[in-house]
Amino acid sequence: MTQDRKSAVVLIAEDDREMRSLLRDELYDLGVSIREAADGDEALRSVLDTRPALILTDLRMPAGGLDYIARLRTFAPGVPLVLITSFGDQQTKANALALGVEAYFDKPVRISELKEAVRRLLGPALDGEID
Amino acid sequence: MTGLCRKDSSVQKHFEDIFEASVDAIGYVASDEAILLVNRAFSELTGFSKEELLRMNARDLIPEQHKEQRDRVVAQVLQTGKPVEYEIDYLRKNGSQVPVSITLFAVKGDDGKPTGLAAIVRNLTERKRAEEQFRLVVESSPNGMLMIDKGGTILLVNRQIEQLFGYERAELIGQSVEMLVPQRMRPHHAGERAKFFAHSESRAMGKGRDLYGVRKDGQEFPLEIGLNPIRTPDEVKVLASVVDISARKRAERALQKERDFIDAVLETAGALVVVLDREGRILRFNRACERTTGYSSEEVMGHYVWDLFIIPGEVEGVKAVFERLRGGELRNDYENYWKGKDGVLKRISWSNTVLTGSDGTVEYVVAAGLDITDFKHVEAQLRKTERIAELGTLASGMAHEIGTPMNVILGRAEYLLQRTADEGMKKGLATIVTQIERITKVMNQLLVFARRKQPDRQVVDLGEIVEDSLEMFQERMTHNRITVEKAIEANVPLIHADRDQLVQVLINLVTNSLHAMPEGGRLRLSLDRENSHVLLGLSDTGHGMSEEVRSKIFEPFFTTKDFGKGTGLGLTVVKGIIEEHGGTIAVESVVDRGTTFWIRLPLDRTESVGTSSITPTPSP
Known part of the structure; x- marks a missing residue:
């Protein structure tokens, strides 16, 4: 790792x-x-x-919900979206996937699984920066 | 007479007194019938004075139309010398006629030749009047009246008999009474008639047998006959009084029909019907009562209703309701328990009413009841269902709230787990992870249950679903040494169902079966058509369950598995899914032998989904 390298940003x-x-602690690794x-x-805004x-985002939060996900999709085309929601039901999952979410997790999620998905989705970006 | 006169004048005087005092009219005529001697009674009978009579001829007293007939009688007497008795009318002075009976004999002279005729004339008016009265009484009787002699010959009939039997009077008089008896009964009747004449007494005929008469047109009709012997010095006659009882029989039949109808209604009605007398004793106990209580009608008859069925705590209440009815309340409703012969309590909802006599006093209390024991179960079930629905809402809400905190705990444990080398610490952190996973599992099961949606129904092949579901367990079955038997009928119709939900049902049931057979065993699945349903059977040779457990297995959170192994929702979910599909689930179990679940799902009758059913094309 070099001092001047620009790390990939995860929101x-x-x-x-x-x-x-x-x-934050987990992804920092x-x-x-x-x-x-x-x-x-x-x-x-971010x-x-x-x-x-x-982007790693919760679904149920202030100014959240599926509308928010749709807007994210528009504002950040091509940016992988990982959605985590508390005990989501089948319908939420189906709707999220229909909006083009790359990964979907129910809380509580095993951090190892989550990290694995993030690593996979970031793949080239991570590699690029590391190299 | 002249002989007597000559011998003794006092005797002559006596004789004259007797002659004069006689109640019967006595007359003596010459051979040319010129009246020579009459007594006072004769004068009274005819209305002519003695002087007038002594100037008259006997023939003057005979109405013109009878003269010829009467002359023949006179000639006969004169010729044969034998007395003759005959009946005739006499003409009276006032022109009226009087019926008389005349005994006529010839009076002979010393040469033995008739010198004249003597007549003893009896006034028949009274007898005729009595006869007429009798005739009128008989005639006006509302009953048919018929008189016969010992030989069975009809002597007299009244108008009612003519009407009853359809004969004219003239057709009956002089005929045998057996002509009015149906052919098949005639020999018996003649025998009975002879016996009656031998020991006659007034009585009803037939003694409990049904009697029949036959009309002129051959039609038979039921009748009742009263027999009255009428004795005269020389003979016995029988006056029979005949009543046509067709109408009564019809009324009896109608009444019987009505009774049969009421019986049929009472016996076929699903309701319990019990009739009590005004003391509370059972008079009637219909079949529904017998079925519900296990007592037969004979067993309870005459017993007080509260002695047999009412539980101690309710006797007072029942008696109070009964007392209100007896006191004039026309109807009321009540709900209580009835204890059956086997001690099982049934909840009955009663509608009571009373039957009063003509004086308004209550004679009977009629109670019609419905066994609502099952309704009570359903009611309880419904309340439970409502509670479960609330629970579902609660679970969904809670899930959103606890997901994040659980995730923080889980994540932090994992985070620390990766950063410590301390074995004790690692063990503790691993426990936290497992426990969170356990909570997650429970929550997920609860949510499956809470989030059950209306089934998304497609045409599915249940046999295929069974195969697919078993496929998932393949490895575990082999590992647990469980053999699988399948008896899936080839032509079981397709059904409308939510495939995913049915898979869920099978997964839950098979999982339970596997748990019940830790030492291995046999799992048998069968699928067949049963009338308008498909019947899916799933049985294992596992440890089975007690009746107590069996009765609770569908209740949410009931589990026999070790803490953490089961959520207690698996079978609740199964039952919910089956019922949402309009089906039923039943379970049989024997401890140490195994358990069988029977699932019945309805065939869709409105659409052709079966292999053999044909849907008619609706006409436009």
């Missing part, structure tokens, strides 16, 4: 501070830059400011 949108902190947002609006390489 974590999550209204629960502890959950956010956990995700992957060597990515973390941007955080505590609600939907903040997440959208997407416009910094083009993230991946």
Whole structure:
């Protein structure tokens, strides 16, 4: 790793501070830059400011929901979306996937599985930066 | 007479007194019938004075139309010398006629030749009147009246008899009474008639037998006959009083029909019907009562209703309701338990009413009841279902709230697990991870249950679903040394069902079976058509369950598995899915022998989904 390398940015949108902190700590290991947002609006602003390489977002939070996901899709075309939601039902999962979400997880999710998905989706970006 | 006169004048005087005092009219005529001597009675009978009579001829007293006939009688007497008795009318002075009986004999002279005729004339008016009265009484009787002699010859009939039997009077008089008896009964009747004349007494004929008469047109009709012997010094006659009882028989039949009808209604009605007398004793106990209580009608008859069926705590209440009815309340409703012969309690909802006599007093209490024991179950079931629905809503809401905190705990444990080398620490953190996973599992099961949606029905082949579901267990079956038997009928119709939900049903049931057979065993699946249903059977040779367990297995959160192994929702979900499909699930189990589940799912009757059913094309 070199000092001047620009790490890939991962946006974590999550209204629960502890959950956010956990995700931050875990993803830090992957060597990515973390941007955080505590609600939907903040997440959208952040997407416009910094083009993230991946967005990891909660579904149920202030200014969240499926509309928010659809907007994210429009604002950040081509950016992989990982959705985590508390005990989601079949319908939510189907709707999310229909919107083009790359990965879907129900809370509670095993962090190892989540990290695995993030690593897979970031793949080239991670490799590019590391090299 | 002249002989007597000559011998003794006092005797002559006596004789004259007797002659005069006689109640019967006595007259003596010459051979040319000129009246020579009459007594006072004769004068009274005819209305002519003695002087007038002594100037008259006997023939003057005879109405013109009878003269010829009467002259022949006179000639006969004169010729044969033998007395003759005959009946005739006499003309009276006032022109009226009087019926008389005359005994006529010739009076002979010393040469033995008739010198004149003597007549003893009896007034028949009274007898005729009595006869006429008798005739009128008989005639006006509302019953048919018929008189016969010992030989069975009809002597007299009244108008009612003519009407009853359809004969004219003239056709009956002088004929044998057996002509009015149906052919098949005639020999018997003649025998009975002879016996009656031998020991006659007034009585009803037939003694409990049904009697029949036959009309002129051959038609038979039921009748009742009263027999009255009429004795005269020389003979016995029988006056029979005949009543046509066709109408009564018809009324009896109608009444019987009505009774049969009421019986049929009472016996076929699903309702319990019990009739009590005003003391509360059972008079009637229909078949529904017998079925519900296990007592036969004979067993309970005459017993007080509260002695047999009412549980101690309810006797007072029942008696109070009964008392209200007896006190004039026309109807009321009540609900209580009835204890059957086997001690099982049934909840009965009663509608009571009373039957009063003509004086308004209550004679009977009629109670019609419905066994609502099952309704009560359904009601309880419904309340439970409502509770479960609330639980579902609660679970869904809760899931959203606890998902994140659970994730934080789980994630932090994992995070630390990766960063510690301390074995004790690792063990503790691993436990946290497993426990969170356990909670997750319970929550997921609960959510499956809570989030059950209306089934998304497609035409599915249940046999195929069974095969597919078993496929998933292949490895575990082999591992657990479980053999699978399948008896899937080839032509079982397709059904309309939610495929995923049915797979869920099979997964849950097979999982349970596997748990029940830790030492291995046999799992048998059968699929067949049963009337308008498909019948899916799943049985294992596992440890089975007690009746107590069996009765609770569909209740949410009931489990026999070790803590953490089962959620207690598997069978609740199964039952919910089957019922949402309009089906039923039943379970049989024997401890240490195994358990069988029977699932019945309805065939869709509105659409042709079966292999053999044909749907008629609707006409436009």
